Amino acid sequence: MRSLFTPRTPRIAAARKLHRRRDRDAARRFLAEGPQAVAEALASPGTVIELFGTTEALHRYASLSRAATDAGAEVSEVSDEALAALADTVQPQGVVALCHQTDVPLATALERRPRLVAALAEIRDPGNAGTVLRTADAAGAGAVVFAGDAVDPFNGKCVRSTAGSLFHVDVVRGPDPVEAVTAARAAGLTVLAATGYGDADLDSLADAGALSVRTMWIFGSEAHGLSADVLAAADHRVKVPMYGRAESLNLAAAAAVCLYASARALRASRSDRP
16 A cells, blocks of 8 residues: 655655745646635646545545546545645645646637636735636636736635636736737727726616626726726726715725626626527
């Protein structure tokens, strides 16, 4: 019987390095932690390279072990110490998948003619970014663009915050925000820039039927918002109306409001077709 992998086992030592972005980028690999993320990764063909798990966890999540084996991935039993070295949480759930990075070029994502796209410009908080990606998936977006100097979508906290949605949509990394806007418009998408100082109101656009077209929403960081160049390049600069006394919404809440407004309009436009 093969002994358990320990923190010193070469494959564990190599995987641990993926906590650093430069090592993830060099290897084109990342770690997905926890049974939900692992299950979603395994449902994405060709994504999982190896499943690491403690003896207890591989017994508890036997279906993941079977799915990994069926997918041609290695299944490796590891010690509690080795699992802790791979995990990025204080109380890991016993399983971690070694995965291929799944991002695609912007041109590839746009060629698939998504009806709804979310773009994150210079957003650095992984929890916020992951939550927006998850919301975009729930709203039916086909792609999420991490533009400019944005957080790495394969950062451990970002991966967890997506709750598996990372594996459901096209993820694009790195294009300059203005170039992303220009490319989206050239591909036939209307680009809406979310800003508290917008000259267009979300409700007014919805009432006018302006949200029932293929759309890319672009969101900036809470601290700095969108640059003047990005705002100028967009088709509309859109604010979410405030009916109470709150000064503003945080990024994730604003993104949810905007994306679902578009999703509802797009769904209604499809149902109206003969």
